[in-house]
Structures are given as C-alpha cells and as structure tokens.
Amino acid sequence: MKLQITYDHPIPINAFEWTPATYRQPPHTHASLEIGLCLSGKGDFFFGNKRYAAGPGDLFLVNNEERHIAQSDPLDPSRYLFINFDAAILLAEEPGLLLPFSYRSTRFRNHIAGESELARQLTPWVLAIAEELREKSPGYLAMAKSALIQLCGRLLRHYNGMLSDDERRTMVQSVHQVQSLAVLVEKRFREPINLGELADELGLSVSRVSRAFLETTGYRFSDYVSLLRIQAAKQDLSGTVKPIAEIAFECGFQSLPTFYRVFKETTGMSPTVYRQSMGILAASKK
Template sequence: MKMTITYEHDVPINAFQWTPKTYRQPLHAHASLEMGLCLSGTGTFYFGRKQYQVRQGDLFLVNNEELHIAQSDPGDPSRYLFLNFDSSLLMAEDPALLLPFSYRSANFDNLIPADSPLAAAAAEWMQTVERELIGGEPGYKAMAKSALIQLCGLLLRHYHGRLSASRQLSMKQSANQTKALAQLVEQRYRDPISLRDVADELGISVSRASRVFHETTGRRFADYVAMLRVQEAMRLLAGSDKQVAHIGFECGFQSLATFYRVFKESTGISPVHYRQTLGLEAPDSGRGPDPANSENSAARS
C-alpha cells in the first residue's frame, strides 16, 4: 500500500509520536524518507520479509520504496518518534546525504541498535527537530532543517564506511550526476522540460539519467519536477495576491486542471483551499469553472 504524506509546515519535515497497534497492520510505503526512534516499550518492526525485535532507544531507517510497519507488544506497547521528510531537502544540501537511504532492501540492516553511539547521537538530533517544529519559535524551520542535515550527516559517515571502495565510487558518481540533473531542473522547471532535455545537456543517456535519479532520490523525474512546481505554487499562494490560475501557469503547469490535480495529490487540498487555510482571502482566484469537472482534467503537465 502506498501512503500519501502531507507536511504540516512549508518545510517538508514532519515530526510526530505514535504508538503502533498490538496487531500487525498491512505493510505500507510512502514517497517521504523516514526515521523511527523507539522512545519506550517493546514490539516488532517489519520490513518486507525482515523483522526486528524492538527495544527503547532503537533507531530505524526507512527509504521511500521499502514496505514496512511497526507493531507493539501487547504487554509493553512501544511508542516512537518518527521523522518524515522529503528527499529534496537533502538533495539541495548535498546529494551524498541521500546515500544511506539508497539501500537495496534484502541486504540492508534497517536497525541502529540502542546501545550504539550513533543511536544515542541520532536520538538527540531527532528530538531537536521535533522540539523546533512543535515550538515554532522564530527561525524554527531553519533550525529543524539544520538538525535534520546534521543527523543525516552522521548516518552518511556510519554507512559509508561499510561500503566497498567500488560501491562508494559508484554511489558518488550517481550522486554527482543526480545533483547536476536536479540543478538543471531547478533552473528550468517553470518551462516545459523533459528527461531527454536534461540528459542530452549533461551528455548521458536517458536510461542512465532515469536510473541514477531514481536510485538516489527515490523519485521518478516527472514526480520531482511536479514537486518543485507545487512547492513554488505553495510559496506564491502564501506570499502573493496573484490569481490562482496565474500562479499555476507561472510555476510550469500546462493547464489549470493539471495544476489542481497535482497540487491536491501532493497536499491533500486544492490551491484555493490551501490559501484559505492560511487565512488569506481570494475574492478573485482566477479559477473559473471547477477544473475537476472540465474536459481537461486528464491533461498532463
């Protein structure tokens, strides 16, 4: 089952505490990357066919492809602190930070045990992220992002040392190519752009571009372009009085119907509703008829 993750802040990070059910629920995956810290109790954490017995202080890494679910022990229910975050945060800082999450499921140990120095250090950074997002003090978004980057830097150093020299070189090359791809997209996502366009500009094949981009970010190229467009639309909806339709086209969407569809898929609400949730009035959204009912609703960006 594929879950849709929405973010409570305009920085794409969620921090929340959760107690799993005492029975096993269906496995799920999601586009966001995730870390789970067991704060108390015991239980089991399932990753596909793998399973781990959980104790207080254990830390788990979850990428954006692996099916997973946690379960509590009925006699001692577990409670977790989870961080969900979008790969674009790490991509913008240093694509190498994504490498701990670019694992192949069958050969990867998702558990960082409670008695390891890494788990203790990571727990502090995770709790800092949670504290900043909940507190909402001035500068909290930058502080939360900074703490997350520090945490992922620790993970990179930990996992990098476990890789063979050839694997390190391969992953570094993939990260560098992905960074170059992402930089081109970030410059040109407001215009019509295809994977072939950027692959040709970088002098690599389309298949290579597609593969390294997905392996590093966990996203298809088209999904990454759509994400950048939605993020820019959110910024403009919150920080300008431009008409909704104008914002959609300015951000690179080729039809109003596509803008509404992709925005709602990403955020769970329409652009107009998003602006309303911010307490902003939009007496003239420029929206026209509801795109969901138009003949263009199947149009693609």
C-alpha cells in the same frame, strides 16, 4: 501498498508519534525518507524479510523502496516518534547526504541500537526536529531543516565506512548523476521540460538517469518536476496576493485543472484553502 505523504509545513518535513498495532499489518512504502525513534514499549520492526526487535531508544532507518511495518508487543505496546521528509531537501543541500538511504535492502541493517554511540548522537537531533515543528517559534523552519542536515550528516559518516570501495563508487556516481539532473530541473522547472532533452544535455542515457533518480530520491522525474512547481506555488500562495491562475502558470503548469489536481494530491487541500490557511486572503482584503 504505497502511502501518499502530505506535509503540514511549508518545507517537506513531518514529525509524528505512532503506536503500531499488536498484530502484523500489511507493510507499506512511500516516496519519502524516514527515521523512527522508539520512545517506549517493545515490539518488532519488519523490513522485507528482515525482523528487528525494538525497544526504547532504538532508531530505524527507512528508504523509499523497502516495504516495512512495525508491530507492538501486546503486553507493552511500543510508541514511536517518526521524522518523515522529502529527499528533495537533501538533494538541494548536499546530495551526498542521501547515500545512507540508497542502501540495497537485503544487506542493509536498518536498526540502530539505542545503547550505541550512533544512537546517542542522533537522538537529540530527532527530538530537536520534532520540537521545532511542534512549537513553531520564530525561525523554526530553518532550525528544523538544520537539525535534519546534522542528523543525516552523522548517518553519512557512519554508513560511509561500512561500504566497499565498489559500492561507494557506484552509489556516489548515481548520486552525482542525480545531482546534475536536479540542478538543471531546479533552474528550469518553470519552463516546459522533458527528461530526454536534459539527459542529452548531460551526456547520460535516459534509462540510466531515470533509474538512478528514482532509486535515489523515490521520485519519477515527472513527479519531481511537479513537486518543485508545487513548492514554488505554495511560497507564492503564502507570501503574495497574486491571483491563483497567475501563480499556476508562472510555476510551470500548462493548465489550471492540472494545477488544482496536482496541488490537491500533494498538499491534501485546494490552492484556495491553502492560501486561506496561511491568512493571506484576509490580509489582502484590508
């Protein structure tokens, strides 16, 4: 089962608490990346055929490919704080930060023990992200993003030392290919673009760069283009009083029905409702 994640903030980061069922539910995947912190209780966390015991302070790293699910101990149910975020944040900031999430599932250890030095380094940043998104104090979006980058930077330093030279070389090559493609997409997403033309421009095969892009970001190329267009539309909807149709076409959509459909699938609401939630329509009437 693949979950569709929507975000409650103008940047694609969510923080939420969750108590797993005491029986094993079907595992799931999602295009986004995730870090889970066990706040209390006990249980197990399953990743494919791997099983980890979970307790307070333990952290779990989730990428966009591996099927996973947590289960609570019936006598002492576990409670988690999850930070769920879109790979596009790291891709735009520093693509190398995606390396810890580009693991091959059979060999990777998703569990970070609560008593470890790495957990002591990471936990304050997990809590800081959640606090910023909860309190929404001035500058909270920048603070949450900064904390996420600090968190992923520490993950990178830890996991980088665990890779063989060949593994590191292969993963870095894939990330650099994805970065090159992403730079072009970010420059041109408002125009009609296709993967074949961009791959030719970069001197890469379509199949190779398409596979690398999906493995690294969790997105198909077309879905990533739509994501950038929706993010730009959200900024215009919340920061301007431009007509919705004008925003749709300026952001690269070729038809209004497509814009409305993709916007609703991505955000869980229509462009009109999103704009109203930001208070823009009321302001424009004054």
